[in-house]
Amino acid sequence: MEKKFRCAVIGMGMLGSQHAERLYAHGGTEIVAVCDMKAEKARNWAGQHACRWYVDFREMYEKENLDLIVVATQDPYHKEPIIQACEQKIPYVISEKPLTTSVKEAYEIKEAAEKSGTCIKVLFPNRFYPLDRAIRMMLKEGGLGNPEFGEMRMDDSIDVPRNLWGKDSKNFSAISSPVFFLLSHAVDLLHYYFAPRKIIKVYAKGKQSVIGSEFDYMDSFLTFEDGLLIRLKTEWTKRMEELVENYVQVTGEKGGFSYNKTPGFKVEQGLRIYIEADRKNAEKILESLEKEGIRAALEYSETMQAFRFDLKAERENDFDWNSGVCIYADSFREELEGMVSLTDLNDGIRQVEVVEALLKSAKEGREVEV
Incomplete structure (x- = not known):
């Protein structure tokens, strides 16, 4: 049996503690330490799991012989733990999204990683969901022809900035916004769906009025290098009981799709x-999906004069979001057969570039090149 990776998690908030729990139970990893500026968070988790705890990640790096770190601090505070890990020659880093909240810091991380040889990946579990994989496969195999235009909404309930981080919620929402908090996921998903196409221009308008973060709301248009146009909208002030609402629709030359990824009020997920x-090609696509373990029902629609694939997010078509960190950890050890492409350092930087361009566009009222 291969030696387990000696792991540490930095930032023991909601996501960090979830990552630590999963890696603690995972067969290929051993949590040897956790770190948080708030000693109580680190001490409590370490006491329950018989590992060491720190309030200073630099001290932890010096005292622990680490193979892998997971950085789960708040969005603006990823840079220093990652750069210090590179300087300490820690081989592997998993960063929570976004990699950073500025392009400048993202390239500082890249420079440090190139000097040290540290391998860095950015955690985006959305790519693992079978329905998202089905979209990627359909586009890659040309089932829709050339994608031409579409839209994505990714919204949070107003309860997120108000209460998600407990007593820290007000402070965090003041230094963040749905642009980095949500659109980092959206931009990564769009790059995953439409690869190898890249977003090259953005135009955005935003507003600050309800929570008081930099932008509470943003609407934008993203132009890809082949002319594909996607409207992308986000807010974290929606009055709804549901935590998240995420919808995607795309129209291509020969077809299209509608995807209720995370459904809102009285909307069915699917x-x-x-x-x-023709039927032969439709059945060939169905067979390809089934080979990937993705279940779909195929019928012919007389109304649309097209074949219809219906996919529900259940049974084989479901995915446990929290298990993503373990897949990332395993990916450092070996190339897993049939593996979904993971967000590497360059992909993570590209995502930051797009989001920073969106912010610049909204502030300056003009189209911005990425």
């Missing part, structure tokens, strides 16, 4: 894809 193809 993905519906239409393709204008």
